[in-house]
Amino acid sequence: MMTDPRKALADARLYGILDLGYVTAEKAEEATRALLKGGVDLLQLRAKTWTEAAILELGKKIAPLCKEAGVPFVMNDFPSLAIELDADALHLGQDDGSLEEARKLVGDQMLLGRSTHSPEQARQALLDGFDYIGFGPLFPTPTKLGRPGIGMDHVRAVQADVGIRIPVFCIGGIRRDNLAQVIEAGARRVVIVSDLLTAPDIATAVAEVQSSLRSAG
Numbered sequence: 001m002m003t004d005p006r007k008a009l010a011d012a013r014l015y016g017i018l019d020l021g022y023v024t025a026e027k028a029e030e031a032t033r034a035l036l037k038g039g040v041d042l043l044q045l046r047a048k049t050w051t052e053a054a055i056l057e058l059g060k061k062i063a064p065l066c067k068e069a070g071v072p073f074v075m076n077d078f079p080s081l082a083i084e085l086d087a088d089a090l091h092l093g094q095d096d097g098s099l100e101e102a103r104k105l106v107g108d109q110m111l112l113g114r115s116t117h118s119p120e121q122a123r124q125a126l127l128d129g130f131d132y133i134g135f136g137p138l139f140p141t142p143t144k145l146g147r148p149g150i151g152m153d154h155v156r157a158v159q160a161d162v163g164i165r166i167p168v169f170c171i172g173g174i175r176r177d178n179l180a181q182v183i184e185a186g187a188r189r190v191v192i193v194s195d196l197l198t199a200p201d202i203a204t205a206v207a208e209v210q211s212s213l214r215s216a217g
């Protein structure tokens, strides 16, 4: 059953990413089902080294699983694939063009997210009209090589400023074993990639994170 993606986004705490750097093509569906079963609130398909054709083929299996679970499906990087897969949202990095360009391609309805790496970029994304932001990487992470960790100093301020207008998802090097610290620093919504996808039991790991986030208030 599909809930309104805008409402699902507003309520979201844990944003899961099916990152094909961590999961083989053969295991992608199984990992998706586990992320959904555990209770991720949004699910992004991210495949940095795959061809568009291969992403499309996998997306045709993943997007319906999200729809069935009532979880918004987010396409990373590719407006064309977001349209073709009828995604609920498109996620864009700082180098993936402007909001206006994306809007022209995907229309009025699709949600648009932006990666931000500083309080200034976070504020700019809000002013640009993005529907949510990722803020990080908080810590250095193998999932995003070449980007330094920005630390947790600005989390509370960005949450109190941008975060009261649009959802702010802290990202980058967040794991079950440092989540309490990240929450303590002011985060209320997070993206976790590698720690969930490499967990022996993905669904249980997701459920654990959800429960920590929800009980943080």
Ligand code: TZP
Pocket (backbone or CB within 6 Å): 115, 134, 136, 137, 138, 141, 142, 143, 144, 171, 172, 173, 174, 191, 192, 193, 194, 195
């Ligand atoms: N953008 C900023 S950090 C990051 C992305 C996509 C990767 C987060 O992955 P992990 O494994 O949770 O550190």
Ligand code: MG
Pocket (backbone or CB within 6 Å): 076, 077, 091, 092, 093, 096
């Ligand atoms: Mg990108």
